[in-house]
Amino acid sequence: MEKEQDLQQKLDTLRQWIGEAQRVVFFGGAGVSTESGIPDFRSVDGLYNQKYDYPPETIISRSFFQHDPETFSRFYRDKLNIFDAQPNAAHKKLAELEREGKLTAVITQNIDGLHQKAGSKRVYELHGTLLRNYCARCRRPYPADYILRTQGVPRCECGGVIRPDIVLYEEGLDDQVMLDSIKAIRAADLLIVGGTSLVVYPAAGLLRYFRGRRLVLINRDATPVDSEADLVIHDSIGKVLGAL
Numbered sequence: 705m706e707k708e709q710d711l712q713q714k715l716d717t718l719r720q721w722i723g724e725a726q727r728v729v730f731f732g733g734a735g736v737s738t739e740s741g742i743p744d745f746r747s748v749d750g751l752y753n754q755k756y757d758y759p760p761e762t763i764i765s766r767s768f769f770q771h772d773p774e775t776f777s778r779f780y781r782d783k784l785n786i787f788d789a790q791p792n793a794a795h796k797k798l799a800e801l802e803r804e805g806k807l808t809a810v811i812t813q814n815i816d817g818l819h820q821k822a823g824s825k826r827v828y829e830l831h832g833t834l835l836r837n838y839c840a841r842c843r844r845p846y847p848a849d850y851i852l853r854t855q856g857v858p859r860c861e862c863g864g865v866i867r868p869d870i871v872l873y874e875e876g877l878d879d880q881v882m883l884d885s886i887k888a889i890r891a892a893d894l895l896i897v898g899g900t901s902l903v904v905y906p907a908a909g910l911l912r913y914f915r916g917r918r919l920v921l922i923n924r925d926a927t928p929v930d931s932e933a934d935l936v937i938h939d940s941i942g943k944v945l946g947a948l
């Protein structure tokens with residue numbers, strides 16, 4: 705955590721830079737959601753969850769979904785129920801900056817739809833969203849809470865299994881979402897990266913497309929990119945953005 709005096713100084717700098725910027729882009733990771741009480745389901749905690757014989761990254765994979773949709777669906781109802789979560793100060797500030805015409809896009813690795821809930825319109829969800837479900841066989845869409853309301857394996861009328869519209873392990877990212885994200889980052893003059901350690905694909909790779917003036921990193925812990933940033937704040941993303 706930053707010392708109070710250092711934090712205030714850095715906040716002043718960030719305020720000034722946002723004031724001077726024309727096209728701010730925010731790139732966010734799991735840290736943005738954990739502050740709304742959503743656990744990082746990829747985190748090691750899951751490994752010690754005795755209810756499952758496999759680590760989360762195994763369960764949330766394409767092959768596991770295909771071979772054991774029952775355990776997959778159980779895990780979904782148990783661990784991916786994000787419907788009561790509420791946006792925090794970070795989500796709200798970003799939505800405000802978009803309304804003011806400052807912020808051009810939010811690019812997120814989170815799948816909980818909290819940016820939209822806070823009012824953001826242009827949100828690129830790299831890993832998809834839990835707010836959409838569809839049949840894995842005929843692709844018919846199903847309501848957001850459909851899997852929660854069912855038991856066992858949720859099935860479509862066609863017999864296919866209904867799944868969330870998230871990018872599972874072993875699946876590729878959506879091309880259009882990637883292209884839109886790259887385009888937004890390329891055009892940005894201020895890029896704020898928050899709540900991510902920047903070690904997971906594609907986060908680190910996307911930063912290479914930034915050619916703007918200032919790169920700001922906000923994360924509780926150090927990241928491999930800290931030395932390349934113009935401003936680094938090691939603190940809570942909600943606290944920092946909320947204080948702007």
Ligand code: ZN
Pocket residue numbers: 839840841842843844860861862863864
């Ligand atoms: Zn179907």
